[in-house]
Amino acid sequence: MAEPEVGLTAKSADFPGEILDGLDRDIRRRGLGVVRLDEPLSNDSFLKLGSSLGTAIPETAPAVQPYVEDGVLLNLRADAGITRDVSLQPFASNPLSLHSEGSGRSLADQPRYIVLMCVEPGDNSASTVLVPMAEVASDTSDEDLRLLRATRYADAPGVPPVVRSQGDHTVFSFRDFQQDPLRWICEADGATQHAVNGALGRLLARMYGARGTSGVLWSRGLLVVIDNTRFFHGRMAGLPRAAARTRHLKRLRIR
């Protein structure tokens, strides 16, 4: 995978300098902002950067509380090793399947942006994978799009359909649940179980084969803003903890 293009190189001591304007420009243009900073921003500046994009979503899950600062800043330290505990996935070295953030929540509860900043890259074995939704959409047939626009997760009140339009963009709200079943409902005319399962299967295949997919190779001070309505994201497998320096990213979720 190619690395995403760096839009701006800057000194963190100069914050905000050109950083906020540069990010804003790149996020509008391609749904992704990448800034190479000489050093990570202070928490204070990082939070200010977040508020320039919107409102930070509080981290309320009990399992993550030891990793939270200021209520909204999550320290993603890959110190959980390989684990099956889903609540510890962000801190694990397991691969993370492709997803849009919060796909099981109502639109109001889904973040618009995910802001990640690298403090310590660790052994750099686990790239963050970015898949442009526009490429996935352009490879999807009109009939599959019609079905998926009328398909949503069952048992998740208020969730948006798997595919929707937002401005000029085709937006997906979807996660690859891998071995876990996905229960869905579809309200499209003439939708059969076979047809919808087929459309979902083809969507998964396109997500993993999309043109324009990039992999972030983290380095200290690298800051990436992902528009959750324009990119799926995921993570490659890392090395088990014993064999690796511990990766540390800071994260904000912004709505």
Ligand SMILES: [Fe+2]
């Ligand atoms: Fe995520």
